[in-house]
Each structure stands twice: as C-alpha cells, then as structure tokens.
Amino acid sequence: MTNPIQFDLHIGKEKPYSAKGAPCPFCRPESLTNILERRSDMIWLMNKYPVFRDTWPTVLVETSQHDSDISLYSPEKLHEVIAFGVEKWRETATRPEFRSVLYFRNFGPRAGGSQRHPHSQIIGLYHYDYRENIYPENFLGPLLHEDADCYVTLSDYPICCMAEFNVTLKKDGGTDRFADAVQTIARFVLRDFPIPCDSYNLFFYEIRGRIRVKVFPRYTASPLFMGYRITQVADGTSRQHMLDTLRSDRYFGG
Numbered sequence: 001m002t003n004p005i006q007f008d009l010h011i012g013k014e015k016p017y018s019a020k021g022a023p024c025p026f027c028r029p030e031s032l033t034n035i036l037e038r039r040s041d042m043i044w045l046m047n048k049y050p051v052f053r054d055t056w057p058t059v060l061v062e063t064s065q066h067d068s069d070i071s072l073y074s075p076e077k078l079h080e081v082i083a084f085g086v087e088k089w090r091e092t093a094t095r096p097e098f099r100s101v102l103y104f105r106n107f108g109p110r111a112g113g114s115q116r117h118p119h120s121q122i123i124g125l126y127h128y129d130y131r132e133n134i135y136p137e138n139f140l141g142p143l144l145h146e147d148a149d150c151y152v153t154l155s156d157y158p159i160c161c162m163a164e165f166n167v168t169l170k171k172d173g174g175t176d177r178f179a180d181a182v183q184t185i186a187r188f189v190l191r192d193f194p195i196p197c198d199s200y201n202l203f204f205y206e207i208r209g210r211i212r213v214k215v216f217p218r219y220t221a222s223p224l225f226m227g228y229r230i231t232q233v234a235d236g237t238s239r240q241h242m243l244d245t246l247r248s249d250r251y252f253g254g
C-alpha cells in the first residue's frame, strides 16, 4: 500500500478561489513571481500555494485569455500549449531527485481546481511513484481513432470513472495530432456526454516509455467508488452510443 501525500490545509485555506470572487492572479502576470520560463503568452512558474508536502509544485499558465480552454483553443494555440507542457513535464521527469512527476489539468467546477484561468500543473514527487497505482489494463479498450501519431481508446477497465478516454502518443509520434485528439474528446465530454458534464480532467502518464493522457469526465463521484473502490463502467448500449458518436463526422470521422 502506498503512503498518502500530505495536503497542507493551512496553505489550502489561503489560496484564492475564483469561484468565491477572488481576483485572478494569472490575469496580472506582472505580479507573478518565481517564474521558470516564458514562451509566447505562456508562463511556467512555481506554485505560490504548495499544498502537497514533499513535492516540487509548478503551474503552467497556458494563455493570457482568462475564459479560454483546451476545448476552445485554435489549432495553433492548442499545439503550442501541449508541446510546451509535454516538454517541461518530460524535462522535469529526467531530474534524478524525483521518483515520478505528475502533469495534469482541471477544467470546470467539478474538476477540483481553484482557478478558472486555463492552466495545468507539473508536480515533481520526491517520494511517490504514481505508476504504482496504475495498471496497464487501465488504458485498454475499443479503438475509436488512430492516426500516424496517436490512437484513442475508451477504457474497459477504468481507474475510477465510468467513461475514461485514453490518447496514446505513438513511439516517435508528434504532439500536434495527439493534442488534436485530446481537444476532440474534451469537446465531446462537454457537449455530448450521456449525462450533462461541465467539467473534465486531463491526466498524463509516462509508463514504460509511452506517453498517454486520460480525459476524465467529472461529475459527482459515485459512493460505490468513494467508499468501496468499486469501479463502474458505462453499460454496453451507452458505450456503443459514445463510440458511434465519436467515430461520426461530428468528431473523429470529420
């Protein structure tokens, strides 16, 4: 059993929450400190509120546009955001002091983020390897899209969510079409998911040298999972409907 990561509630209480009307710190880039790197209007910096103990927490502000999102980015913006994020994540992962490095993103009120402004997080973990909690089977399932750079599946054995979509970067694949696939799934989740869904997460994994990202629709978590770790998967008819919609010309078939 892996030990939990400590969450510092004292720091958590000080964080500004945009849903509570706090001014957005990422809309005032001149006030930001501990900046690691800038590229076009993107800023990679240390997280001012390091709530997770024994970690090296960073934030990647993806754009100067407060109300934008991956699901709304132009192709050029989308490609530069994912290329920058993957580059900095992998660079961080080569640092020997970390056992593993997280790269994830929240969107919407149910995704667990405190800021609306589009951003992702890259967090080095000194003592924790997230891969110990993840099985290769968590990415397996019917193929719904494939191109020269990536392929997309719907999980048969999800980690916890009843419809988890996986985008896998092929060996030597480029990140542009990988990013396009992520955007297509994010749009599907927000527009056509079988239950109304206004939130999603992206979680990136590097397992056995292969880069994958899960697109997680977020809604109120099931008590069966919260209390018993019983994973649920959508019924066969609903799964087929999602696959048919995603393969249609509204999404990957277009």
Ligand SMILES: [Zn+2]
Residues within 6 Å of the ligand: 024, 025, 026, 027, 065, 066, 117
């Ligand atoms: Zn903002």
